[in-house]
Amino acid sequence: MDPTPQAIRAALTAPDPEPLFAEARAERFRSKGNGVFLRGLIELSNRCLRDCLYCGMRRSNPHPRRYALSDDDVLASARLARDLGFGTVVLQAGENAALWTRQRVSTLVRRIRSETGQRVTLSLGERAEADTAAWREAGAERYLLRFETSDLSLFRAIHPGAPAEGPHPRIGMLRRLRAQGYEIGSGIMLGIPGQTLDSVVRDLLLFRELHLDMIGLGPYLADPQTPLGADPAPSEVPVSVGFTCRCYALARLLCPWANIPSTTALSTLDPAEGRIRGLSSGANVFMPNLTPDACRADYRIYPGKICAVAPQADSMEALRADFAALGLVQCEG
Ligand code: SAH
Numbered sequence: 001m002d003p004t005p006q007a008i009r010a011a012l013t014a015p016d017p018e019p020l021f022a023e024a025r026a027e028r029f030r031s032k033g034n035g036v037f038l039r040g041l042i043e044l045s046n047r048c049l050r051d052c053l054y055c056g057m058r059r060s061n062p063h064p065r066r067y068a069l070s071d072d073d074v075l076a077s078a079r080l081a082r083d084l085g086f087g088t089v090v091l092q093a094g095e096n097a098a099l100w101t102r103q104r105v106s107t108l109v110r111r112i113r114s115e116t117g118q119r120v121t122l123s124l125g126e127r128a129e130a131d132t133a134a135w136r137e138a139g140a141e142r143y144l145l146r147f148e149t150s151d152l153s154l155f156r157a158i159h160p161g162a163p164a165e166g167p168h169p170r171i172g173m174l175r176r177l178r179a180q181g182y183e184i185g186s187g188i189m190l191g192i193p194g195q196t197l198d199s200v201v202r203d204l205l206l207f208r209e210l211h212l213d214m215i216g217l218g219p220y221l222a223d224p225q226t227p228l229g230a231d232p233a234p235s236e237v238p239v240s241v242g243f244t245c246r247c248y249a250l251a252r253l254l255c256p257w258a259n260i261p262s263t264t265a266l267s268t269l270d271p272a273e274g275r276i277r278g279l280s281s282g283a284n285v286f287m288p289n290l291t292p293d294a295c296r297a298d299y300r301i302y303p304g305k306i307c308a309v310a311p312q313a314d315s316m317e318a319l320r321a322d323f324a325a326l327g328l329v330q331c332e333g
Contacts, residue, residue, distance in 0.1 A: 001253035024249030024282035035331025040081030048094025095125030185214030191239035218265030221302035252282030
């Protein structure tokens, strides 16, 4: 893959995406083998202090029932991840430093490490350097923070409270996390109103420049309970499975080393085929939802979120059948 804006733009708009998908599949086998990593996603809480214009968890949305898991709930989900042979749990939550204090998260990370042996990835939003330093010290190894778009004026428009001046706050935080010794994950939404194709080209090149270890990409799904979703404006970037998979393929070719999940948002857009299409265009990770059943529907960042793969034996079977159809196998790590 020629890492130039012209070549990337051409791949995003070519009439037939199949050669791109085939090249990404070949690269995936070359660089990552035939394994699929499973990460257990544990959604700690939807009590968010931010007001992002696109997100159903935003503070001003009166509709969702708000919840927060107890530490013991989180440990029970992490034990389930261990029993299912996953290897890693991802702790994600609405941004809330009062609820997820430095001390509490440090203790949780230590307990998960010692009681379940699972590795820990954190996704708790924009947090102080001293917090993430303490969590690294406690044994967290990876941090996920999507920069959502590298277009600073669009980023500011959809994130009330983002600094009006200066560089992209999330890109700065990713660099600090890297310096603290984290593996870093980031990514974007595709099809945000006002997003341009050229900005997506720049986002893809930025993944490579940041040397991201993990890349999460999903379609933007309009939520009528949010200001952006209630008043949809056009986007040059399509909200579609095909376009999302082109971006997976380009991320794979530009960053062959990266772990790339087939995301829940993609499966929500196409419940029957989304997962398998993601995995056949370069993705090598899948993140089953291990949030306790009683809370799972409340972590509603967009409507219709499929609570992909409840961890019962039968849905694990469905997952393995998809892997087998693509010549892939579940792989611990
Ligand atoms: N508070 C954490 C987790 C946010 S939710 C953080 O800020 O990192 C995780 C991701 O969901 C976000 O990074 C965003 O890319 C995605 N998301 C939120 N609202 C969405 C929507 N309406 N459609 C698609 N993806 C959305």
